[in-house]
Structure formats: C-alpha cells, structure tokens
Amino acid sequence: MKRKKLMKQMGRKVLGAVLACALSVTMVPAVGGEAIKAEAAVVKTTANTSLGANSITNIEPGHFNVITYGMADGREELLFNVLSKTKCQSGFTVSTPCLLIDCKMPVWENSHRSTYDVNYYFRTASVEQAHFSPLESRVIQEIDDGYHGWDYCLLSKSDINEFYGNNSQAMIKSYNGIKRDWWLRDTYGTDYGYYVNTNGSVYSDKKNTQVIGFTPSMNIPLNKILFSTKVGQADSTHGMYKLTLLDKYDSDKRKITTKTIGRCQGKIKFSYEVDANYKYNNYSRMSLIITNKQILGDKYLADMSNTKLYEYVNLGKYENAKGEITYELPFDLKNKTYGKDYFVYFTIEGEPDGSDNGSSYFAAFPSQVNVPDTDAHVFGEPYWRVSAPASCERAGNKQEYHDCLICGEHVRTGNRDSIPRLGHDYEDPVYEWSADGKTCTASRTCKRDKCGKVEKEEGLVSSKVKTPASIGKKGTTTYTAEFTNKIFKTQTIDIEDIPALDKDGKPIIEPGEETKPGEEGKSGEAGKLTEEAKKVEDAAPVTEADVEGAHYKVDGENASLESTKDVSGDFTVPGTVKIGDKDYPVNKIGPSAFKNTEITSLAVEGEVTEIGDSAFEGCKKLKKVTIGANITKIGKKAFFKCSNLKKITFKGAKVKSIGAKAFKKIKKGATFKTPKKKLKAYTKLLKKKTDAGVKIKK
Structure with missing residues (x-):
C-alpha cells in the first residue's frame, strides 16, 4: 500500500509541471447527431516524457x-x-x-x-x-x-x-x-x-x-x-518510469484515420475517426504528438532512438469516435517544412481502469496528420448578411460571406444582391365621424417599426331621412360616407337631428338651435326653424322598413322583400306590408333574400308574382313550400341545394317561367303537387330544372 501511495504522489508531481493554452475541440457523437464544440485545456508533458525507451539510460x-x-x-x-x-x-x-x-x-x-x-x-x-x-x-x-x-x-x-x-x-x-x-x-x-x-x-x-x-x-x-514517462527516482542516478505500450492488436480491424482540413494563421485543423472497437478498451484521452522524424514503421513503431519529441499534448477526454481538432503549431515550427523538419500524429490513450491520471498504460497505433506548409483560409458554406435593410418604401441590399473554418474570419465573396422593399403593413382602417354627421375621415397606419405612415381620405357624405319627426319625437337622418380608395369601406351613421313637432305639426326649436338672422323658415318667422326643421317639410316619403326579420323596399305602388336577418322556422310572405304610414302590396321576393337561412316551411301569399334568383338557395332545413296563386316566375337556383325539401305545392296556374336548377339537389323522391289542369304544362316546365326521381302529380 505504501508503494501504491508513492506512485500516486509521483503521478501528481508529473502533472504539476504542465503548460496550459487554448485548444478548440469539436466532438461528433459516434452515431449520428450534430457536432459538439467545446474548449479544452492543452496539457504538455514533454518535460517528463520521451519517445520509446529513450529516457531510460545509465x-x-x-x-x-x-x-x-x-x-x-x-x-x-x-x-x-x-x-x-x-x-x-x-x-x-x-x-x-x-x-x-x-x-x-x-x-x-x-x-x-x-x-x-x-x-x-x-x-x-x-x-x-x-x-x-x-x-x-x-x-x-x-x-x-x-x-x-x-x-x-x-x-x-x-x-x-x-x-x-x-x-x-x-x-x-x-x-x-x-x-x-x-x-x-x-x-x-x-x-x-x-x-x-x-x-x-x-x-x-x-x-x-x-x-x-x-x-x-x-x-x-x-x-x-510509444512513450516512457518518468514518475519518480529509484535512486540518485536512476529513475522510475511508466511505459505507454502500443496497442496494435487486430490492427486490420482497429484503426484511427485522420483527414487534414487545412492550416490558417499557424493553426492546423483536422478531423479524426476512431474505429468503434476502441471505445470498449478503456481509452480515456486524446493526444497529439509532434516529432522531428517519422515514428511509424510498416507494422509497429520505427526505431526512435534518435528521434526528438517536440510536443506531447493531452487534447482532453476521448468521448466520441468522430470529431475535429484545431491546434496552433509551436512558434518555431510555423516556418518549417512538414515531412522534413517535423511530423504530427494523433492517437488515443488509456489506463486499464479507464482513468486519466497523467501518464498512460497504452495507446492506439497513431495516425499521421499531414500539415500544409503555408497558411490559407478554408471556407465553409457561404451565407448572406444584410448590409442595408429594406424598408416599406425602399429596397435594401445584402452581401455574401463565408467563414474560415480554422481562424473564424468572416470574408466577403464579392457577391451582392438586393432585398425587395417590404411594402407597408397597415393596421385595420379607422373611421371618424363629425358630431353632426357632415364629415367622415378614414385612416390607416403602417405598423412597421420606424415607419408609421398614415393614409387618409375624406369621404363623400350623403344623407337620407330614415325616420321622420313626429309629435314630441325627433326624427333620424342616415348619413352615408363613400370613399374612392377601395380599402376603405362605405360607412353609415344614424343621428337624431330632425326636431320633434309640436301639436300643430311645427318643429320645436330647442335652445341653441335658432337659425342665424336672415335664414327664415317656410313660415316666414325669422330664427324659428333650424336647417334640421326644414328637413321635416322637405322630407321624402319613407321607402324601406324592417318587419319581423324581413327587409322590405318600396317599388312604385308595390313593395319587394329584399333580404332577411336571423329568420327561422315557419315563414309566410305577407300580402301587404306597412312602410311609413302606408300599406304596400308585396309583389316580389328579391334575389338571395332567404339564402342559407334556417326556415323550415314557406308560404307565399297575396300579390307576389316573382321569386328571385337563389332566393331560397341553401336553406337546408326547409321541408315544405307553398307557392302562391299569383306567381308567374321562379328564378334560377331559387330552391337550389334545399336538401330536405320534400313537398312543393303550386296554388295557381300562372307560372310561365322556371329558371335553371331552380329545384336541383332537393330531397330524393320529393313531390310536386300542381293544379289538375296544369299537370302537363308544369311537368314540362320542371324538366331539367329538378332532380331525376321526383314525383309530379295533380
């Protein structure tokens, strides 16, 4: 036990006389994966280590x-x-x-x-x-x-x-x-x-x-x-040594290969690959050997009795079977000729227990690393760097670079290219109305950093009385703003700005609403009528109204059902509708009026003569339709894709026209019921306008 303790102390003394400097080591996992880069310490041990048995003398x-x-x-x-x-x-x-x-x-x-x-x-x-x-x-x-x-x-x-x-x-x-x-x-x-x-x-x-x-x-x-390392003294004139033996067993199966990547600024870079069998043999560190002569023989080591060891470098732990090493040559060798003045070798070393406590017990057969005599960049893949960034309105430019794999310097290749301008990236438009509805300003702002450009437009405003004033109640004006820039959408706003009427039907002038001197109203009483009051006298009749989810519009002496909103269940198109103070006969159902709604049954009454194109297209819950006695025309695709429509009843004999695909893609086996005298005529009208397999009967 005393001897073992002595040997450990001697080993620590050897490691105490080392020189450390920077070394870049890139490890590559043995099976796939990206390269792992790390900084390792370089430990030089030439002070106590010599090639072969050269140090064992006397x-x-x-x-x-x-x-x-x-x-x-x-x-x-x-x-x-x-x-x-x-x-x-x-x-x-x-x-x-x-x-x-x-x-x-x-x-x-x-x-x-x-x-x-x-x-x-x-x-x-x-x-x-x-x-x-x-x-x-x-x-x-x-x-x-x-x-x-x-x-x-x-x-x-x-x-x-x-x-x-x-x-x-x-x-x-x-x-x-x-x-x-x-x-x-x-x-x-x-x-x-x-x-x-x-x-x-x-x-x-x-x-x-x-x-x-x-x-x-x-x-x-x-x-x-391969090496003899002095680890102590046997007596005053004789040393104690540890041998590093060469492992070349099954050399045809176990080997190290190296490939030189290049030399730049006095640094050499090479890759290595170790046969996978070596990792099972307690190898624990990598080493670099620089000598003045060739040390490799045909099968084993050459005669190294007169060979000088310039450097013996511990490159760090051996953990991966593949990797890259970057090492700076000693100053006095940078101007020497490789293969004549010096030689470089790479190997791995180890202990029987896989430890690394200084000198090693064995090493793999070294691989010679060829070194170029002159420095030159070795470039990786080129890449682009932005020299002038593009903006919303101005193009930018970029330059191509590649980096030296050894010294890391960034070098331009000379290639340049432009970067297209970005164009503005606007936020959603914002609309601002004046309090009186006379003006509307649309604007949008570019949201890119360092831009902030604002695009504006004053809309063209028109107005229309929506609800006339009545006794004790103000009327409402609808203002509409339209824009030439298609990005800005038409805007509307309703303002209660028509004065209410008194019991005599005259506008009630509230404080602050008097007209300026000389702006008399129709009654001739100066300062009594505001501009809003004149609207009451000049207002046009009401022409539109919303009744039970349907929007109606006056058309001469009649009204048409133009659109619907949130209607469902059973729906009956009425014979008349009240718009303003007058009742108007409903004579038309407009195009797409009920498209994709959730009505389940439909009855058309009164004076309705026309059902517009696609009026009920896509009403997938519609099951039953009753077509009124005065209908003369059914537009194309009027009931297209009403996939559950199974019963259609014609009440009258006035239908003259049915548009293409009017009843296509309804429920399979649907039934049409016609007046007795019109069975033949309606059958002819429905031909190619509905699906095969439907039933048409009287």
Whole structure:
C-alpha cells in the first residue's frame, strides 16, 4: 500500500509541471447527431516524457532504473529492474530489440501444485488476481521468437550473475542449486527444492507447500513502446518510469484515420475517426504528438532512438469516435517544412481502469496528420448578411460571406444582391365621424417599426331621412360616407337631428338651435326653424322598413322583400306590408333574400308574382313550400341545394317561367303537387330544372 501511495504522489508531481493554452475541440457523437464544440485545456508533458525507451539510460549491473508494469493481485503496481536494452535472457534469441526487465518482488500464488507452467500464473488467473493487463500480455507474447522468447520467464544463474554484478546472494533474488536451471523463492525466505525445467514447468520437492512466489522477467519489444514517462527516482542516478505500450492488436480491424482540413494563421485543423472497437478498451484521452522524424514503421513503431519529441499534448477526454481538432503549431515550427523538419500524429490513450491520471498504460497505433506548409483560409458554406435593410418604401441590399473554418474570419465573396422593399403593413382602417354627421375621415397606419405612415381620405357624405319627426319625437337622418380608395369601406351613421313637432305639426326649436338672422323658415318667422326643421317639410316619403326579420323596399305602388336577418322556422310572405304610414302590396321576393337561412316551411301569399334568383338557395332545413296563386316566375337556383325539401305545392296556374336548377339537389323522391289542369304544362316546365326521381302529380 505504501508503494501504491508513492506512485500516486509521483503521478501528481508529473502533472504539476504542465503548460496550459487554448485548444478548440469539436466532438461528433459516434452515431449520428450534430457536432459538439467545446474548449479544452492543452496539457504538455514533454518535460517528463520521451519517445520509446529513450529516457531510460545509465543501465549498469547492480544499479537499476525501475519500471512499473502490471499489478500484484490487481491491487499494487509491480516494480521491475531494467536489466538491458540490448540483451535478452541467456538461452533465448529475439530478432526484435527488447527492453529486458526483471521483477523486484515476489508475486505470490496460492494453491500451488507439484507441476505448473510458469505462464499459467500470469495468463489464466482470474480478473481479481490478474498480474498484467491483456495488452501487456500481448506485448510480451508478440515477440514470438523461439520457444520461450515470448513467455514470462525466470532468470538463470548466469543471468543473475551478469545483470546483478556477480553477487546473486546479496540481491533480493537467490539461486537454488547448481543443478537447477531456474530459481524460485518460497514464503519463508528459505530455499526449497522448487525449480523450473527448460520446458517451463515448475517442480517441487516438497509436495505440501501451498504458497509459492515468483519473480518473473520478460522482454518488451522496443517497437511496442510509444512513450516512457518518468514518475519518480529509484535512486540518485536512476529513475522510475511508466511505459505507454502500443496497442496494435487486430490492427486490420482497429484503426484511427485522420483527414487534414487545412492550416490558417499557424493553426492546423483536422478531423479524426476512431474505429468503434476502441471505445470498449478503456481509452480515456486524446493526444497529439509532434516529432522531428517519422515514428511509424510498416507494422509497429520505427526505431526512435534518435528521434526528438517536440510536443506531447493531452487534447482532453476521448468521448466520441468522430470529431475535429484545431491546434496552433509551436512558434518555431510555423516556418518549417512538414515531412522534413517535423511530423504530427494523433492517437488515443488509456489506463486499464479507464482513468486519466497523467501518464498512460497504452495507446492506439497513431495516425499521421499531414500539415500544409503555408497558411490559407478554408471556407465553409457561404451565407448572406444584410448590409442595408429594406424598408416599406425602399429596397435594401445584402452581401455574401463565408467563414474560415480554422481562424473564424468572416470574408466577403464579392457577391451582392438586393432585398425587395417590404411594402407597408397597415393596421385595420379607422373611421371618424363629425358630431353632426357632415364629415367622415378614414385612416390607416403602417405598423412597421420606424415607419408609421398614415393614409387618409375624406369621404363623400350623403344623407337620407330614415325616420321622420313626429309629435314630441325627433326624427333620424342616415348619413352615408363613400370613399374612392377601395380599402376603405362605405360607412353609415344614424343621428337624431330632425326636431320633434309640436301639436300643430311645427318643429320645436330647442335652445341653441335658432337659425342665424336672415335664414327664415317656410313660415316666414325669422330664427324659428333650424336647417334640421326644414328637413321635416322637405322630407321624402319613407321607402324601406324592417318587419319581423324581413327587409322590405318600396317599388312604385308595390313593395319587394329584399333580404332577411336571423329568420327561422315557419315563414309566410305577407300580402301587404306597412312602410311609413302606408300599406304596400308585396309583389316580389328579391334575389338571395332567404339564402342559407334556417326556415323550415314557406308560404307565399297575396300579390307576389316573382321569386328571385337563389332566393331560397341553401336553406337546408326547409321541408315544405307553398307557392302562391299569383306567381308567374321562379328564378334560377331559387330552391337550389334545399336538401330536405320534400313537398312543393303550386296554388295557381300562372307560372310561365322556371329558371335553371331552380329545384336541383332537393330531397330524393320529393313531390310536386300542381293544379289538375296544369299537370302537363308544369311537368314540362320542371324538366331539367329538378332532380331525376321526383314525383309530379295533380
């Protein structure tokens, strides 16, 4: 536990020596969705990190640099002495240069049997007891040279004497006899008859021992080590290091691809895409690597012994399989030639537990990022910006821009276009009458901001007596204002401005209503009659009246029913109607007089001779109609679309004309009843004026 605490403290010291600056990172979700933009911190760690095993130097027998590699029972880092970067264990041959390391502390294993392959303890242990991550195991196994070249091994006596300075007894390790090829150490610190033969099997002279300890050694290929990060001191002249191993397992299936977007103002922008399989392997951060030489080999890493690490940049958390990175090149590289003076790589790194506490345990095979040698804008889609907004009466204009995807500068494309004038957007008209009804002003105001234009017109006013004055009661004048602008609608107003009459039939002059001197009335009495009083004497007879929801209008000596309002149920057109002081015979029902009303039955009486066009069109509740004895003409579409009309009775024999579609679309199977003598004539008149299937009978 003390060692684990020490390692965490060392890791924090490494992170304490960092340099932060701005970096724009755009993350794209792995499955669909819009790009997510965020600002991340750039953490540079070149002060303690070097490429490959370059920082591990001063290798000498008996005094060692130390590597942290794997976990003892999954809880505590194992510590290994660095024995060599040029030699491997005696008896083995490897074609790939390796870092030979040897564990400093026993790895205890319970339930020991008499015979076991050493590798059993490191390859088949349960997750809780695992000593090395799957990646660490793969790194060792992929050496694949010779029978034992890729195994976890135990040092021979000659190895111990060579690398530990011919003083094996003084070291933690001890060698158990001349005849035995390998050595082990038991829990009690004394040497028993445990040994490993040349086939890698463990043997014991003491069958009942239940616990055994191993101190394995291994060869780590240099071309699988991406970084070595110094995390502390082993002694005054030797360091303690953590390795970042290259994960290139199933490289044909797992890979990173990058695509350069461009370079502008010394900033490079590129997109990346990581194979989805990597997200299941505890990768936790993204990194940028800048070197002075190419570091990628054909399959693994190139020889990096003379390669300089310019920058090693922590780009932030690895959360999405797709994204974009914008990074500003170091000042001293902006004028250098890419591919000659420097190289740029992108990768992702992680810990076995997915954490990110500084140096990493493993990294994906890096992807090279190509960098243009000169700066140039890289533009996105063009868009328009308004340079002069349009108003109600004046056209505006706009200019086309596009933004640089790297530096963000807005640049004009040179294209221009006009914006049509908006035109006024007026509020509803407002009408203002004078108190005496002589004038009416219509106006409307544009409601757009900063406009407020008002359009006005004085109406042409005419007047007509609506109700004559009577004894003790004023009369009413209807004033009508008409406008030339079709936007303004005709307006009317009724004003009681005709003086009431006294018992002698003379206008009653109220205080303040006297005429001016010289403006005598018909009686000759100066100042007695106002202009309104003259209307009484000169007033025309009343020509219109509203009776029981129907509006009647005088036509010579007769009256016509012109329109209705809110009528329903049974309705009888009367023979006469009183308009003013006179009774007038009703001789006509005007066009559309009852259109779309809710009457249910109709009776036409008296002197009515004509039913106008569409007079009852659309009366869907009308069921029964009685046509009076004096009707001579029924207009076109008079009863069109009276969908429930099922009984029509003709009382007279004077009908001479029935208009087109007069009885079309009435109730199916409707019945027409005619006078006995007119059956044949009316049948002929109704032909093509009503629906097929109706019945016409006497």
